[in-house]
Amino acid sequence: MKNLIIVLFIVGLANLTIAQENLAMNTTNKVNVHTSRSSKIQNEQYLNSRNDVAPTLALGIKRLQNVAADYDITENRIYSINEHITYTVVFESDANYIKAIYAHDGTILESEEYYEDVRIPYSLGSEIAKTYPGWSFNNSDCIIEYTKNEATRFTYSFVLKKGTKSKTIKRTLYNPVKMDTRSTGM
Numbered sequence: 001m002k003n004l005i006i007v008l009f010i011v012g013l014a015n016l017t018i019a020q021e022n023l024a025m026n027t028t029n030k031v032n033v034h035t036s037r038s039s040k041i042q043n044e045q046y047l048n049s050r051n052d053v054a055p056t057l058a059l060g061i062k063r064l065q066n067v068a069a070d071y072d073i074t075e076n077r078i079y080s081i082n083e084h085i086t087y088t089v090v091f092e093s094d095a096n097y098i099k100a101i102y103a104h105d106g107t108i109l110e111s112e113e114y115y116e117d118v119r120i121p122y123s124l125g126s127e128i129a130k131t132y133p134g135w136s137f138n139n140s141d142c143i144i145e146y147t148k149n150e151a152t153r154f155t156y157s158f159v160l161k162k163g164t165k166s167k168t169i170k171r172t173l174y175n176p177v178k179m180d181t182r183s184t185g186m
Contacts, residue, residue: 112146132162
């Protein structure tokens with residue numbers, strides 16, 4: 001009797017945990033990372049705003065950014081062709097998220113992005129290693145703040161450890177604004 005109750009309890013817990021799984025983002029094995037092209041894509045400036053400071057972002061993060069860049073707000077049922085308002089959309093994948101604000105035409109005006117366990121850019125890691133010799137990098141997070149036609153802000157927060165001691169360090173980097181300087185042919 002005791003064994004029967006234990007088995008039923010375990011089966012019940014297994015069903016509860018399976019039922020709570022949510023699918024935040026459906027991805028395929030294809031890696032489709034946007035790069036600068038001659039043809040204009042709607043959110044090209046958003047995608048290019050992070051190339052210099054954070055070229056080492058993981059493919060999962062780049063995929064999430066591509067989902068945000070490719071999102072067509074006009075296909076959403078809340079979209080109103082008559083009202084020129086902004087739309088806020090949140091994209092999530094694991095503990096990472098992008099909160100993007102879209103203009104009526106579908107361009108990204110602003111975004112706030114949070115990523116856990118990211119690779120720190122080499123130049124920043126080298127600077128910190130020289131400043132704190134003997135300390136090891138433990139956790140690193142990144143917050144990216146994008147505003148159209150402004151410098152993109154990258155704030156890296158990481159924990160350094162040395163024996164039983166630990167320190168939390170924050171560094172902010174800015175990516176210069178990249179404006180489209182191509183001629184329109186007029």
